Amino acid sequence: MKIRLASLKDGHNRWQESVSPDELDLEPSVYRHDVTIDLTADKRLGKVAVTISARSVGNFVCDRCGEDFQKELGGDCSVVFVQRDRPLPDEMPGDDMRSFLVGQDELDVTAEVLDALLLSVPMKLLCSEDCRGLCPGCGANLNLEPCRCPVHIDDH
Numbered sequence: 501m502k503i504r505l506a507s508l509k510d511g512h513n514r515w516q517e518s519v520s521p522d523e524l525d526l527e528p529s530v531y532r533h534d535v536t537i538d539l540t541a542d543k544r545l546g547k548v549a550v551t552i553s554a555r556s557v558g559n560f561v562c563d564r565c566g567e568d569f570q571k572e573l574g575g576d577c578s579v580v581f582v583q584r585d586r587p588l589p590d591e592m593p594g595d596d597m598r599s600f601l602v603g604q605d606e607l608d609v610t611a612e613v614l615d616a617l618l619l620s621v622p623m624k625l626l627c628s629e630d631c632r633g634l635c636p637g638c639g640a641n642l643n644l645e646p647c648r649c650p651v652h653i654d655d656h
């Protein structure tokens with residue numbers, strides 16, 4: 501995902517793009533929908549401040565019941581590109597502040613798009629907050645069916 505510097509006017513720019521998961525090297529089994537990206541770029545002398553808001557849908561497996569489910573994902577990320585003669589020695593994609601060189605055509609914001617999207621994936625993936633999971637005895641999916649265990653030790 502790249503921003504062409506020549507396409508930016510001085511001052512405030514705002515636009516939207518849609519990018520395939522493939523183009524972002526996202527895991528194809530999880531990401532099957534395009535990623536919608538809202539961008540703003542504030543271009544001033546020797547400096548471009550970019551904000552990115554990325555949205556898509558992920559296909560996950562519930563940690564509790566094992567069913568497939570879809571979840572909407574979305575988050576923001578921002579980065580400032582500063583024009584320099586050479587990049588800083590320890591600069592990495594995804595840093596808050598990065599360099600671009602005189603004569604450079606494009607700003608690569610792939611790392612920022614991925615950060616915005618992937619940081620919104622919860623640590624615990626549940627099909628719903630109140631997923632009841634599987635019965636450890638009979639394996640019934642308690643969201644869909646009653647437990648089939650013959651004896652309920654706790655029932656007295």
Ligand SMILES: [Zn+2]
Nearest residue numbers: 562565627631
């Ligand atoms: Zn579940």
Ligand SMILES: [Zn+2]
Nearest residue numbers: 635638647649
């Ligand atoms: Zn059971």
